[in-house]
Amino acid sequence: MNRMAQPNLWPVLHTVDTASAYKAGLSIRDVSLTYGTSRGPLRALDNLSLDVKPGEFVAVLGPSGCGKSTLLKLVSGLLSATEGEIHLKGRPVKSPRSDVGIVFQQATLLPWKTVLNNVLVPVRAMGLPVKNYRDKALDLLKLVGLEAFANHYPSELSGGMQQRVAVARGLIHDPALLLMDEPFAALDAMTREHMMIELQRIWASTHKSVLFITHSIQEAVFLADRVLIMGGRPGRVVDELVVPLERPRTVETMARKDFNDLLGHLRHVFGEKSTC
Amino acid sequence: MRRILAPLAALTVLLAVWHYSVFFFSVDPTVLPSPADVGSALYTGLVRGTLHVHVLATLKAAAMGFVVGCCAGVGLGVLLGEFRVGARFIFPVVVALQAMPVVAIAPLLIVWLGIGTESKVFLAAIVCFFPTFVNTFSGMHASKSELLDLYKAAGASRWLTLRDVKLPSAAHFIFTGLQIAVVLSLTGCVVGEFIAATSGLGYVIKSLAGQLDVSMMFAAIFTLSALGMACGLLVRTLHRAIVFW
Incomplete structure (x- = not known):
């Protein structure tokens, strides 16, 4: 796979364009969520707003307990917000809907x-005819580099390979938005770096919007066009960083000074603003 | 090889100890017959075939009880696993019933079902029901929540989620229950035959006790344990073949 031979694939999306996010991407406006618990109501998210434009890769960065996974459940329609509105492609998200993929x-x-x-x-779960999607599934397996493993069982695959299958699964129904909930957190450090590069390549060739939830500063900076920093209890967006690094980003990028300056900046922001 | 040889050696030593202690202490054969006596009784029973009709009767009743009890156990386990509200009412009742010694109700069954196949099938079914029910019910909670979320997010029907995620996730649990049940089915059946039957290995054991034919009693007991092991092996093989992951 010659990644350098396709530089025109890399989108440049550094300015926030709320209107286009509303029409074709994901738009979250002043969303709050309060859980009822045995100790009384617990506010998990507080007045959270964010946008993901079509084709944009947005990372939501925050430590555990910030309500990141709650956010993901809201966007996928598994939970309903107490207040506020979520729109995907201009349509409100209130219940599970088929145009999001989850990893x-x-x-x-x-x-x-x-x-x-x-x-x-x-x-299958959506009740669509499975046989019409077989070729697409094989194409996706090719995209994630696993076409030779189509007829294997998951137990025969390594953790990184399994996670690539999960990415292909998240893309099979051609969703407008791919939601990723710390997808590499369970992988070892070497595999994780490899998967970051792989995901960047997959994203660039599918042009999907991605909302990538992570607690790894390095992952967020390496992968995202924009990094949203979450603070906790209740969860909200406390800061935003547009990542100016050109694409494709490579292993060499991680060694560069500007990359590491961004990491340093985010660590500083966390020291000051995040309270999880 | 070692896995076969080691138990075989232990069995040989056991038989030798048995044989020589009967010989040296000149034990009354109506108390403990020698292995050779039991061997010849087994020959008479299984090769000449005097026990065949009873083996078949016990196997048939145990199998019927197993099928009925396990279907009921798996069925109710799945149903209560799906409808948690119902489980809150019914589960404690089932657990309370399980505490009841099954042998204690056996004489009642003669009153209800009479002497014959029905009462032993019923006893076997009861003892098979509880382990399969409890295991199936816990298996229904074994699905990973992410998988359930994935199906829910895709708008999958309850039935599809049950078939695709919950039942396969519960399969290991269900087979563990079946494994316990298959051995119990013979126990339940034999208890039924002690009390209310005119054929079967339990009936043989009980009636031979009156005639002090202890060799043939041992032959019937060993036949039962061989049947138990064979049925257990069958279920284990099915378990490995069906739940291959």
Whole structure:
């Protein structure tokens, strides 16, 4: 795979354009969520607003307990906001909807299904004709570099490979938005760096909007066009960083001074603003 | 090889100890027959075939009880696993019933079902029901929440989620229950035959006790334990073949 041969694939999206996010991307406006618990109401998210434009890669960065996963459940329609509005492609998100793809921290593949059938799970769950999507599933497996493993079972794959299957599964139904909930957190450091580069390549060739939730500053800066910094209890966006690094970013990028300056800046922001 | 040889050696030593202690202490054969006596009783029973009709009767009743009890156990386990509100009412009742010694209700069954196949099938079914029910019910909670979220986010129907995620996730648990149940089915059946039957290995054991034919009693007991092991092996093999992951 010659990544350098396709530089025109890399979108440049550094300015926030709220109007286009509202029409075609994801728009979250003043969303709050309060859980009822045995100790009384718990405010998990407080007046949270963010946008993801079409094709944009946005990382939500924050330590555990910030309500990051709650945010993901709201966007996927698994939870309903107490206040505020979420729109995807201009339509309100109130219940589960089919135009988001989800990748979890664990690959959570079905161990009794082959890799190919695992990729087809969302299609099956939506009640769409599975056989119409077989070729697409094989294309996606090719995209994630696993075409040779289509008929293997998940237990025969390494953790990184399983997570790549999960990415292919998240893309099978051609969602407008890919939600990723700390997808590399369970992988070892070497595999994680490799997966970051792989994900960048996959994202660039699919032009999907990505909302990437992570607690790794390095992952956020390396992958995202914009990094939103969350503070906790209740969760809200406390700061934003537009990442000016050109794409494709490579292993060399991680060694560069400007990359490390961004990491340093974010660490500083966390020291001051995040209270999780 | 070692896995077969080691237990075989232990069995040989056991038989030798048995044989020589009966020989040296000149034990009354109506108390403890020698291994050779039991061997010849087994030959008469299984090769000449005097026990065949009873083996078949016990196997048939145990199998019927197993199927009925396990279907009920798995069925109710799945149902209560799906409808948690119902589980809150019914689960404690089932657990209370489980505490009741099954042997204690056996004489009641003669009153209800009479002497014959029905009462032993019923006893076998009861003892099979509880382990399969409890295991299936806990298996229904074993699905990963992310998988359930994935299906929910895709708008999957309850039935599809059950078939695709919950049942396969519960499969290991269900088979663990079946494994326990298959051995219990023989126990339940034999208890039924002690009390209310005219055929079967339990009936043989009980009636031979009256005639002091201890060798043939041992032959019937060993036949039962061999049947138990064979059925257990069958379920284990099915478990490995079906739940391959």
